[in-house]
Amino acid sequence: MIDDIRLDGPEPLQQQLYQQLAERIIDRRYPAGSRLPSSRQLALDMGISRNTVNAVYDQLKAEGFVQSQPGKGLFVHQRIHSDTLQRIGRPVLQPDGVALLPPIPKLQASKYDRAGDVSLPFQPGLPDLDAFPIRSWNRILHHQESRKRLRGYDSSQGYLPLRHAIAEYLRSARGVRCQEHQVIITNGAQQALSLVMDVLLKPGDRVFSENPGYRGARYALASRGNPVTSVPLKRQVLDVDALPALGPARLLFCTPTHQYPMGGILDISQRMALLRWAQQNQTWLIEDDYDSEFHFYNKPFAAMQGMFDHAPVLYVGSFSKTLLPALRVGYLVVPEPLVDHFVQAKQVNGGESPLLIQATIAEFMETGQFTRHVRRMRQLYRDKWLHFQARVAAELDGLVTPVAESAGMHLVLEGDFDDQELSLWLRTRGFGSTPLSSHFFGEGNRTGLVMGFASASEHEIETCVALLRERLGSSPVAR
CATH class of the missing domain: 3.40.640.10 (Type I PLP-dependent aspartate aminotransferase-like (Major domain))
Incomplete structure (x- = not known):
């Protein structure tokens, strides 16, 4: 039974429970390998919805705090090593408040690629301006x-x-x-x-x-x-x-x-x-x-x-x-x-x-308009992400390899082609992108396209994928 958590703050219950469980794991109050209560039991103990507990447990699992063992329950992740926690645990405040920060410089005496139109659909980092x-x-x-x-x-x-x-x-x-x-x-x-x-x-x-x-x-x-x-x-x-x-x-x-x-x-x-x-x-x-x-x-x-x-x-x-x-x-x-x-x-x-x-x-x-706007954009970008991935899977299978987490505003399409030339070719057709190779230092670069789907409409997604299929299928930029 967990009896040291109090959900009495102004934040939503889910946020309070997540923060307090995460802090207790980091502080070693719940050591690596220790078992957490079932979602049903914790919900009863805390007097809250089981759905709230399940959402918190899912988040903790996604971040690597905990892991499920089939038939046994939920446990603090073994990869959170005790020696790591001990050596990086919360430092004791020093008299000057600097604690373990790296050296701070002395305060100085007062002394006073042209990429064309970067607001194209699929330009990485560009949000949906119409939304x-x-x-x-x-x-x-x-x-x-x-x-x-x-x-x-x-x-x-x-x-x-x-x-x-x-x-x-x-x-x-x-x-x-x-x-x-x-x-x-x-x-x-x-x-x-x-x-x-x-x-x-x-x-x-x-x-x-x-x-x-x-x-x-x-x-x-x-x-x-x-x-x-x-x-x-x-x-x-x-x-x-x-x-x-x-x-x-x-x-x-x-x-x-x-x-x-x-x-x-x-x-x-x-x-x-x-x-x-x-x-x-x-x-x-x-x-x-x-x-x-x-x-x-x-x-x-x-x-x-x-x-x-x-x-x-x-x-x-x-x-x-x-x-x-x-x-x-x-x-x-x-x-x-x-x-x-x-x-x-x-x-x-x-x-x-x-x-x-x-x-x-x-x-x-x-x-509160900023929070509501971010929430709307999260749903909108999720729908675009799903649609873009579906079109890539249906039309570019074998031509590119998508690299993505369920997050963000872009998708990497990796493949064995001249990504610099392909990116320029797409720009002449009204679509942005950046070559994956341009994000690397030195030699041995991988190739592909970084595609910012957030700025593209459903029609533009379908049109751009069709253009890529046509271009890559005829292999004019293949290595």
Whole structure:
């Protein structure tokens, strides 16, 4: 019987139960191999619906916290090793509050591929622009533009109501541990990455990045001339076991809850091992949570940043996928000791982000419209994902191999063809994509297309798949 859980918070019962069970597993109160009550028994003990318990158990299984043993029940996963937990357990707060964070730089004295039309159907990272609630957005925009205080200057760190709304959302929806004063508003996620480079990198510092990975991050990481080392994937996720052989690094860029572009998700033991490696090697982890809201069958996996107090993680997000790319508003969540460093860097190198847009997003979130919009988009993208996969299976079988998790806004179609030429050919027909090979470092690249289905209609999906069948079936781009 579990008798140490109290479901008396303002959050939904399912969210409260998931968070408390996950925390108890991480804290070793429920050790690896221990048996959890049946869903029926826990529902009776807690006085809640069995459906609620089953949904929580399904989420814990999906994230690798627990595993089923047929005929025996549900057990805490054996892969959550006790030695891993012991070595990376919640650190004791140090007097200065820095705990186990890597060294923080001294605060500096103040000193002041052209890709054509990237809004084509199937362009990766492009949301469904037609599904955006433009009328509701315009009503809020008109309301905000009448406010005199929004016509002047505000703060380089960002509009406080927006930072507050983001912090509340990240705590409840993504499991991030933060307060509004740790949030830095940026001009898109790319500026957030540039700020990380400005604040934390010194000449000669080594940087690690997933391979294959997000091209924008690769450009940012290499922009200061620091050596960038690629970290391979294993089963579509960052190969954590490969890190010790690569030596030390100052930064590691990763997409742990939905690897880009291959779609894999680091399970709980892998995320814990990555955090442990970062602490041991005094490495900052840049966690890009670019489209993790869009999981179709499980609740979105909690961010790695929130797994432990004082984790050495810089959390990057933006509204480009959840709202509109044209807003150019992102955010960066940093540990408290780094806030002043990043605010100063933003003031020097970027200044303020557009105040009116920030205020509009803040009201959009405060009134609950953002959460409802994300929920609608999750269902819409799930339907498109299913339709796209069905058409690929029916018409491209033997020509491509789909690589996908039940999440995100894109699908990788891997195959033995010239993906650069095929991507350009599709663009001449009005369809976007990116070559899979362009996401790799060095030699030995795999080939395929990264297809962003979120921006495509049902008719466009069918038309594009038919074009690919015609082109690949005649083998003009085959190797």
